Amino acid sequence: MFNGIIFHQGKIAKIIKxxxxxxxxxxxxxxxxxxxxxxxxxxxxxxxxxxxxxxKLMEFYLSNETIRRSKFKFLKINDLINLELPLKxxxxxxxxxxxxxxxxxxxxxxIKKIDKSFLFDFKINKKYKKxxxxxxxxxxxxxxxxxxxxxxxxxxIWVIPHTIKLxxxxxxxxxxxxxxxxxxxSKYVRNHFYEKK
Numbered sequence: 128m129f130n131g132i133i134f135h136q137g138k139i140a141k142i143i144k145x146x147x148x149x150x151x152x153x154x155x156x157x158x159x160x161x162x163x164x165x166x167x168x169x170x171x172x173x174x175x176x177x178x179x180x181x182x183k184l185m186e187f188y189l190s191n192e193t194i195r196r197s198k199f200k201f202l203k204i205n206d207l208i209n210l211e212l213p214l215k216x217x218x219x220x221x222x223x224x225x226x227x228x229x230x231x232x233x234x235x236x237x238i239k240k241i242d243k244s245f246l247f248d249f250k251i252n253k254k255y256k257k258x259x260x261x262x263x264x265x266x267x268x269x270x271x272x273x274x275x276x277x278x279x280x281x282x283x284i285w286v287i288p289h290t291i292k293l294x295x296x297x298x299x300x301x302x303x304x305x306x307x308x309x310x311x312x313s314k315y316v317r318n319h320f321y322e323k324k
Contacts, residue, residue, distance in 0.1 A: 131222035131271025135210040169211040172269030172306045174227020198304040207295040222271025223264035250281040266308035
């Protein structure tokens with residue numbers, strides 16, 4: 128479990144394609160050691176299990192299901208990845224509860240700088256748009272953000288300079304893909320409501 132507050136990033140150093148998945152290697156300065164092998168780490172919002180660690184190089188395995196739902200199907204060497212370690216008991220939750228179970232991807236339609244902040248406009252598949260709620264939380268590349276407006280084809284978010292500085296939102300451009308995890312409360316409440324009907 129994570130809270131979508133990003134303090135660390137890493138770079139893709141190596142990708143090994145397998146018949147039904149891929150192994151990825153991320154170089155980072157996360158404070159972990161070999162005793163941490165087996166823990167979950169959110170990589171651009173995807174909960175992945177650390178399977179090996181050599182110095183600062185972390186290895187993860189991704190199944191085809193994870194690849195299919197995420198932007199990692201287009202992963203390249205040197206891509207910048209947002210990283211978050213799992214929450215610890217008693218830790219403050221500044222964002223929202225994120226499972227690391229990415230639902231889908233969204234495409235950046237437009238980015239506008241307004242004063243010191245940035246307005247991001249996203250397009251998302253209508254299958255997932257039905258779960259979006261104005262002012263609800265949403266995880267974008269593992270970052271806890273707030274939906275400012277639900278639009279005809281997707282949604283908008285405002286991002287403050289501090290978040291831009293600490294995350295890979297700073298390098299994103301129009302037409303780029305991002306990983307999306309819709310707020311679990313939104314999904315559960317909607318599912319419960321429609322089951323009762």
